[in-house]
Amino acid sequence: MAIALPRHVRLPPLPTVRDLVKLYRIKALKQLSQNFLMDERITDKIVKNAGNISDHYVCEVGPGPGSITRSIIKRAPRRLIVVEKDPRFLPALELLREASRDVTDMHIEINDIREYNMEKGFDGAPKHEWEDAEPPIHLIGNLPFSVSTNLIIRWLKSVSERTSAWSYGRTSMTLTFQQEVAERIVARPDSESRCRLSVMCQIWAKAQLKFTIPGKAFIPKPDVDVGVVTLIPRRQPLLNIPFKTVEKVVRSVFNMRQKYCVKGVERLFPEELRGELSARMLDMADVEATRRPFQLTNEEFVRLCGAYVTLCDERENLSAFDSRMPKILREQMVWG
Ligand code: SAM
Numbered sequence: 001m002a003i004a005l006p007r008h009v010r011l012p013p014l015p016t017v018r019d020l021v022k023l024y025r026i027k028a029l030k031q032l033s034q035n036f037l038m039d040e041r042i043t044d045k046i047v048k049n050a051g052n053i054s055d056h057y058v059c060e061v062g063p064g065p066g067s068i069t070r071s072i073i074k075r076a077p078r079r080l081i082v083v084e085k086d087p088r089f090l091p092a093l094e095l096l097r098e099a100s101r102d103v104t105d106m107h108i109e110i111n112d113i114r115e116y117n118m119e120k121g122f123d124g125a126p127k128h129e130w131e132d133a134e135p136p137i138h139l140i141g142n143l144p145f146s147v148s149t150n151l152i153i154r155w156l157k158s159v160s161e162r163t164s165a166w167s168y169g170r171t172s173m174t175l176t177f178q179q180e181v182a183e184r185i186v187a188r189p190d191s192e193s194r195c196r197l198s199v200m201c202q203i204w205a206k207a208q209l210k211f212t213i214p215g216k217a218f219i220p221k222p223d224v225d226v227g228v229v230t231l232i233p234r235r236q237p238l239l240n241i242p243f244k245t246v247e248k249v250v251r252s253v254f255n256m257r258q259k260y261c262v263k264g265v266e267r268l269f270p271e272e273l274r275g276e277l278s279a280r281m282l283d284m285a286d287v288e289a290t291r292r293p294f295q296l297t298n299e300e301f302v303r304l305c306g307a308y309v310t311l312c313d314e315r316e317n318l319s320a321f322d323s324r325m326p327k328i329l330r331e332q333m334v335w336g
Helices: 017-023 040-048 067-074 089-101 145-160 163-170 177-187 197-202 241-255 261-266 271-285 298-316 329-332
Strands: 058-063 079-084 103-112 137-141 170-177 204-215 226-233
Touching: 017 089, 040 067, 040 170, 058 067, 067 079, 067 089, 067 137, 089 103, 137 163, 145 163, 145 170, 145 177, 145 197, 145 241, 163 226, 170 177, 170 204, 177 197, 177 204, 177 226, 197 204, 197 241, 197 298, 241 261, 241 298, 261 271, 271 298
Parallel strands: 058 079, 058 137, 079 103, 137 170
Antiparallel strands: 170 226, 204 226
């Protein structure tokens, strides 16, 4: 079988990203978490970690003045969509689009990534069955810190529902996060960093922390280092339960990270049923009440979610109970 080798192309001479930022007098906006990478070796390394993208479909989130964009274009994707909220970058991105006309079909979307319809953007890309190899589609981004955690949760929901970019199959993600968040995403049981985000990411995806970019590589320099993480949706997610239910159980259990996990489990149930149902849930899931949330494995969380669903199936309304509801509403609820 012939193996398609990644293509590397040279762009025609262009002003450097540094010069463009000066030319268009672009000052980084703190509220959009703008920290720019100027070092081509680092942007090349980020793109290399996305795997082979030659002749593939790529969506870059938050291209800014386009340094990662240049590294992506050098690898000759078939289509490149860049989604940038700040219109001040349009001239720099248009320059890149002109320069790469013969290499790739580049689309510029001045939009908030949370509003952008990725399914439409990838229209025409091949669809793969979930169980098959990953489709030739990639999401790459040096994400704004302010939206990154929120965005990854939204995207995991889409992964679980196989919608948006994941209606094409197991689309991969290569993303940057604050180092601390990157460590949380990949944290194993017993780790200091283990939290809700670790479990949510690991249930639906294989997450790897690839390398760390020192803060000083960015202009302006952020207060933290940055971790580059790849997330590849699992062929077989660890469970098949609606995202919202899993999120509810995992959030509740982690509510008191250092306390016994039974404390978090109890919060899933109304006071009058708390003792009985939390004991049954832990028993069904075969999880010891005295383990701490950060010690629990992904499999133990999967069993806890399964047990919770079984208990909710037994009693009407139970799934609607939320300990964060106003007391007056909770008191009006009746459990079948
Ligand atoms: N990719 C560039 C680089 O590495 O030098 C810029 C990275 S900067 C950390 C984040 C970029 O995301 C900024 O250009 C910012 O304007 C953009 N951005 C912020 N919020 C966004 C959103 N909700 N949707 C799309 N882009 C956003």
